[in-house]
Amino acid sequence: MINNNLTPKKIVEELDKYIVSQDEAKKNVAISLRNRYRRKAIGDENLRREITPKNIILMGPTGVGKTEIARRLAKIANAPFLKVEATKYTEVGYVGKDVESMIKDLLAVSLMEVKDEKIEEIKDNFYNKVVEKMAKIINPLDSLNDEVKNNIMENIKSGDLDEEIIEIEKKNTNKGFGNSMIEVIAPENGDINEAVENIISNLGGNNTPKKVKMTVKDGIKYLLDEEINNSIDMDEIIPEAIKRAENDGIIFIDEIDKIAERDGLSRGEVSRQGVQRDILPIVEGTTVMTKYGAVKTDHILFIAAGAFTQSAPSDLMPELQGRFPVKIKLKSLEKSDFIKILTGVEYNLLHQYIELLKIDNVELSFSKSAIDRIAEVAIELNENVENIGARRLASVLEGVLKEIMFEAPYEKMTKIKIDKKLVDKIFKIEYEEENLDKYIL
Structure with a gap:
């Protein structure tokens, strides 16, 4: 999350490394990000609760940096980031994704982020234990003396035995937890939350063991994952993930111009204004119930974007327009x-x-x-x-x-x-x- 040293000027300097031009957009998102730190530093809890993010609409043709600005901003802040497309949502009562799923997906991203950080913290503590286990798998003699065991362990650590095939008992079906991507694009069908639920349901699973062959290198990774998964307490991770999603989360809503009502087009088209009505409370601040608990959306930063070639932000519902007070037009690239x-x-x-x-x-x-x-x-x-x-x-x-x-x-x-x-x-x-x-x- 953002720290005191990350001033708006430094944020822009970081964005300049990856994004060409668009100085006005970079300046505005830098201010929004810095305001998150300023809000957290305020001692008055009641006042802090009242200060909400100033959401942003980025206007400009495709390929000028709208998505990249939001993506890089999230990386600078080490914040949970979710990109969604407004056109993928349907009004409540119609078949399709409802807008609340974006909050569930953001929480899923946050869960993955917090879990990965926890893994990084503790994995070194288990490495020697896992290497010792692997030494016994390679040479299973009960009387394995310290000298032989230490030699095998040194060979494992040096990588000399990486490609040797061993047989290992596999207790569950999860494939390990490497560094998960913090930045996620919501899938068209289903949601990220379901995928994360499946992963978490495997933590410490007790499926019937089966023996499988794999390389020593893959075996080390599997055993390390197993030790870590058994030690992770989701009761600690979930509250932190909810807190991070609520206070640091960034949701990038692309193609918002395509749900604006435009003159001359049929009002019978499914859910344009209906989707806007459903998005409104999410952006205004509401509580979304998820499998892991309630998530408040009051302090999530929303960055919307669209080409706005056939419409304008003024074609959105007035209430929704008011929730995006910062509007920035990006220039075409030369x-x-x-x-x-x-x-x-x-x-x-x-x-x-x-x-x-x-x-x-x-x-x-x-x-x-x-x-x-x-x-x-x-x-x-x-x-x-x-x-x-x-x-x-x-x-x-x-x-x-x-x-x-x-x-x-x-x-x-x-x-x-x-x-x-x-x-x-x-x-x-x-x-x-x-x-x-x-x-x-």
Whole structure:
């Protein structure tokens, strides 16, 4: 969760590492995030209860950074984050997902987050115990003396026995708990909560044991998970997860413009205004009952987004508009922005492809003119096919590097430089064949 040192300026600096342009949006979300710390620092509990988040609507075409701003904000704050699409919900009484499921899903994300943190805290305490268990599995002699046992344990720890096949008794069906993703996109059918319930129901399960073969490496992971799962007390985790969801949770509601009522369209369409009515109490502040307890939504931060090409925020219900007091219009990206996305942000696309191909002995590089041309081609395709913003860059790079990625790997390191001539050649062929459908995502 956010700390005192994370000022709005520092939050923007962090966002700048991954998101190009959109300074106004970054400034506003940074203020919203900082206000969470300010609220928690207030000593008067009654006043603290009254201070609610100032929810945000981001307006702009696809691919300009709306989702990424919310996603990165949640990572900076180490907060439970859920992305949902407004169009996936239906009015109460209709078949489909009801809006309360977004709160249940957010709690599920929070449960996974708190559980993973607990696992990180305690797993080192069990490692030696698990290695000792594995040593006895590898050499099951009852009279295993300390010297032999210690030698086997050292070989296990060093990885020398990782691929050796052993037989182990498997007591339950859960597959272990590595670091779960904090950032989750709600599935179209069902909800995350159901999946987490299935996971939690397996903690300390007593299914009939069965012997299975696996590598020592996988056996260590299984035994470690088993020890951890048996030690985790969900009665401690659940209250913390609820508290974190209530006070730190961020829900990103995409495509909110598509549930706005627009002039000239049939009012018979299922649930546009009905979904708005159902979302309203969630955003205003209500209590949602879940399997794990009541979750209050008063201090969850809601960030909504939409292109708003055929509607405006003013087409939403007045009450719902009032619950999103901060409205920010994001600008369309230009060629210079695309170049920054390719080269200036952390873990940019060029860096990703360079590192990927390095695995197959390709030393890939791009000339400045090639980078300029890739950005130009992305702009042209957005104008001529469909405007998907920065997402176009990935499809253009895939086209440029397709043959290189197909021919790799090489026996020895091979230098390949992408220049403007190659980019022009590849996309000249595409334009001549008028085969642009592949660039529609």
